[in-house]
Amino acid sequence: MNDPATAAKPAPDPDLDKVLTACEERLPAPAVWSAPPGYPDSLALAVLDAIWSIGIRYTTTRGVISRYTSQRWLFGGDAAHDNLTDLLDLYDRLGGINAFTTTVGTMNRVSTQPGAVLKGEAVHQAATVLHALGIDTAAQFRQAQCTGLGTRAQAVWRAIPGQRSGISWRYLRMLLGVPDVKPDRMIKRFIATALGIDEQQLATDRVVRLVQAAAARHGAQQHALDHEIWKYQTSASHARGTEAVADLKTLAHAFIGRAFPVLAQQHVIPVSVMQPFVRVGHDYQGSDVMSEPEFAALEAALEQAYPARFSEPLKRPHAEFANRYIFSFLEAAIARCALEGGPFDPDSEPVARSVAELIAVLDSDEYTIHVCRAVSHITTAGDDPVQIGDVTVFPEIASCDLIRRTQLLIPAVPTAFGGDVPFIYAPPHALVTTSSRCPHSENPYTVGSNSSAKIDRFLLLARFLHAGTHQSGWEITGASTAVAPLRPRSRTFGTARLDALIQRVTHLSPEDAPAFTALSSAIDEAVVKRGGMVATSFDTAVYRYNRAHEAGDHFERVVDLATALEAVLTGDDKGEGLSLRLRSRAAALLATRNDTGTAIHNDITKLYDLRSRLIHGGNLPEKDLRKTIMGISTVADDAMFGVALAFAVDRMRDLTRRAFLARLFLASGTAPLWPFGRSTPVDAALADDTTRLQWRAHWRDRLHALGAGAAADPAAPGIDPITRRSQT
Numbered sequence: 001m002n003d004p005a006t007a008a009k010p011a012p013d014p015d016l017d018k019v020l021t022a023c024e025e026r027l028p029a030p031a032v033w034s035a036p037p038g039y040p041d042s043l044a045l046a047v048l049d050a051i052w053s054i055g056i057r058y059t060t061t062r063g064v065i066s067r068y069t070s071q072r073w074l075f076g077g078d079a080a081h082d083n084l085t086d087l088l089d090l091y092d093r094l095g096g097i098n099a100f101t102t103t104v105g106t107m108n109r110v111s112t113q114p115g116a117v118l119k120g121e122a123v124h125q126a127a128t129v130l131h132a133l134g135i136d137t138a139a140q141f142r143q144a145q146c147t148g149l150g151t152r153a154q155a156v157w158r159a160i161p162g163q164r165s166g167i168s169w170r171y172l173r174m175l176l177g178v179p180d181v182k183p184d185r186m187i188k189r190f191i192a193t194a195l196g197i198d199e200q201q202l203a204t205d206r207v208v209r210l211v212q213a214a215a216a217r218h219g220a221q222q223h224a225l226d227h228e229i230w231k232y233q234t235s236a237s238h239a240r241g242t243e244a245v246a247d248l249k250t251l252a253h254a255f256i257g258r259a260f261p262v263l264a265q266q267h268v269i270p271v272s273v274m275q276p277f278v279r280v281g282h283d284y285q286g287s288d289v290m291s292e293p294e295f296a297a298l299e300a301a302l303e304q305a306y307p308a309r310f311s312e313p314l315k316r317p318h319a320e321f322a323n324r325y326i327f328s329f330l331e332a333a334i335a336r337c338a339l340e341g342g343p344f345d346p347d348s349e350p351v352a353r354s355v356a357e358l359i360a361v362l363d364s365d366e367y368t369i370h371v372c373r374a375v376s377h378i379t380t381a382g383d384d385p386v387q388i389g390d391v392t393v394f395p396e397i398a399s400c401d402l403i404r405r406t407q408l409l410i411p412a413v414p415t416a417f418g419g420d421v422p423f424i425y426a427p428p429h430a431l432v433t434t435s436s437r438c439p440h441s442e443n444p445y446t447v448g449s450n451s452s453a454k455i456d457r458f459l460l461l462a463r464f465l466h467a468g469t470h471q472s473g474w475e476i477t478g479a480s481t482a483v484a485p486l487r488p489r490s491r492t493f494g495t496a497r498l499d500a501l502i503q504r505v506t507h508l509s510p511e512d513a514p515a516f517t518a519l520s521s522a523i524d525e526a527v528v529k530r531g532g533m534v535a536t537s538f539d540t541a542v543y544r545y546n547r548a549h550e551a552g553d554h555f556e557r558v559v560d561l562a563t564a565l566e567a568v569l570t571g572d573d574k575g576e577g578l579s580l581r582l583r584s585r586a587a588a589l590l591a592t593r594n595d596t597g598t599a600i601h602n603d604i605t606k607l608y609d610l611r612s613r614l615i616h617g618g619n620l621p622e623k624d625l626r627k628t629i630m631g632i633s634t635v636a637d638d639a640m641f642g643v644a645l646a647f648a649v650d651r652m653r654d655l656t657r658r659a660f661l662a663r664l665f666l667a668s669g670t671a672p673l674w675p676f677g678r679s680t681p682v683d684a685a686l687a688d689d690t691t692r693l694q695w696r697a698h699w700r701d702r703l704h705a706l707g708a709g710a711a712a713d714p715a716a717p718g719i720d721p722i723t724r725r726s727q728t
Helices: 006-007 015-026 041-050 058-074 086-095 098-101 119-132 137-143 148-158 167-175 187-195 204-218 220-232 236-240 242-266 286-288 293-305 321-337 347-364 401-409 444-466 510-525 537-550 555-571 578-590 597-616 622-630 641-666 683-689 689-705
Strands: 366-376 379-380 385-387 389-393 429-439 474-478 489-492 506-508
Touching: 006 444, 015 187, 015 204, 015 220, 041 058, 041 086, 041 119, 041 167, 058 086, 058 622, 086 098, 086 119, 086 385, 098 119, 119 148, 137 148, 187 204, 187 220, 204 220, 204 537, 220 347, 242 286, 242 293, 242 321, 286 293, 286 321, 321 347, 366 444, 379 389, 379 429, 379 444, 385 510, 389 401, 389 444, 401 429, 429 444, 444 474, 444 489, 444 506, 444 510, 444 537, 489 578, 506 689, 510 641, 537 555, 537 641, 555 578, 555 597, 555 641, 578 597, 578 641, 578 683, 578 689, 597 622, 622 641, 622 689, 641 683
Parallel strands: 379 506
Antiparallel strands: 366 429, 366 474, 385 389, 389 429, 474 489
16 A cells, blocks of 8 residues: 555655755745735735836836825825726826826836837726726735636736736736736746756746745745845846855855854853844944954955945945944844854854845845834734734734734844833733835835834724724834844833723724725825914824823823814814813714713813813812812712723813814815814804704714714723723
């Protein structure tokens, strides 16, 4: 009888062995392979990239994507979430295919054949035929794969001029998150070289199968290996040839061979597996290794090999220095040796992988920056992560999940906090992450700040839609490689565990994504006149409301929220009776069957009076404060004072939240009832019973249309985490 185990083994494939050897010799270690992020939420960008990038330098395609994104922004759109309707609409807005090609695209054609159509025309055809099949969004495209609709989509795509080979179709799938390989000339050349044959002898399907098999052998994503091969083939390292690369590797190993004994003599290494990362200037002096000839030799070799990176650094906006990379390389090698149990040997596998990573990072024209933030009182409906736009939410499943997952994304995490990650405790926790590609020509700190702002926007939307009590604990920004141009940066947001005297947990699922997108678009589309303005009431309200979740004590939050509520409902209104108008407008617009106008009016009166005493420096006796707090409608009579204060602040947060949504949607649409920046007889309108009901229904109906109708209602009762019961 045949041995089942033996029968299950795949037949030896000499070609695959050659490809695996080429990967080992020319690519970084599989652990650092990364798939390009693509466009998971934008079928429009994916179609543009897939067609435009074939047969031309990718920098040209980047320019097309950038100009398209700018044009969509000018028209109030968000390219990162565009469907094909949006793409075709921009063609129409700009005046057709020729105008689109002039404004957004380039004069490149789909092939060198005489009479070949422009890429701009091919993109228009592709968008038109896919839309006609009923595929308009990225999600619809993914759902169609492995179905009859997907087969028809592939057929019509390959019928478009210049797309018959199917290479752009495979690339389109990759850009939208579907595993595949793009067998273009770069991938084909790599495989042909590995096999020692001419490219013309290599069938496209064979290229795809070999790349897929090599990725599977390494336990990696096939589009991640595809991307690493593409980076190698287009890199300066490949252009220099294997001999030059070997010289760099020899110098890098020689430097480590000298640096390790120096650091060992100073008792810097070996390091503990619990604290594997060391930092120049903190754990050792840079001069101790810079004085060695091996350092100087490696530095000179890097400057010569990468003149575009290191020559005349002070004449470039974002200067880079070879010695910065050398220190990062040394620290990565030390950390890897420690984490893998040593020895600290310059010829060890951890050092070899660090050498490969150094060269790969320097060869690449861009790198990935991750931002990871620990957040309390937020989780997902299950154990799987949930992606909302550019942000991914990973629920905490076990102790230390947050930092461990962060370290998977940012290997040098321990250096961010000097080895000690701040402790937060207000479960459930989640790690909220976002990633951005950063060309070496751009400022990485600006890219990191912009990515962090995406998380801020996500949390703002979560608070508006779900009234969650989540707070940020800590945040780390860093590169996806241990050898990197910047050291991970940390940020703390205060002691989340001390403020958590009320809990309202947000449970996210993929079904929440459309509401987040719709509300974000509504905020971006708000017609707020900012020209010549230092600040606007709209922006003040957003800033103060968001800050009231993150910073300061409860009294500071009362001031922030009252200021935000005033900015939302009164704006630039002046004159007497401002406080009365504020209370009356809130009661008129926000009242529901379960939250009456009288309760809203009375609560705002008490909280606004507390705010006035706080900011005007009036005396505030303890008995008066207790009376005010215990008089709020959502505070239980038997609540402990600290918990009562937290619930009172939460009441103010919820009223401000609903007031903002009401004001936003009363100002939106083609015929807004209460537009921004325009004088409107608001109080007269709300005094009329019919008009008041019309206005109240209008903003609630707009939220329902976005699939977020529940956000218009009062927040669900909060939980006192001490007694584990609602105090409302």
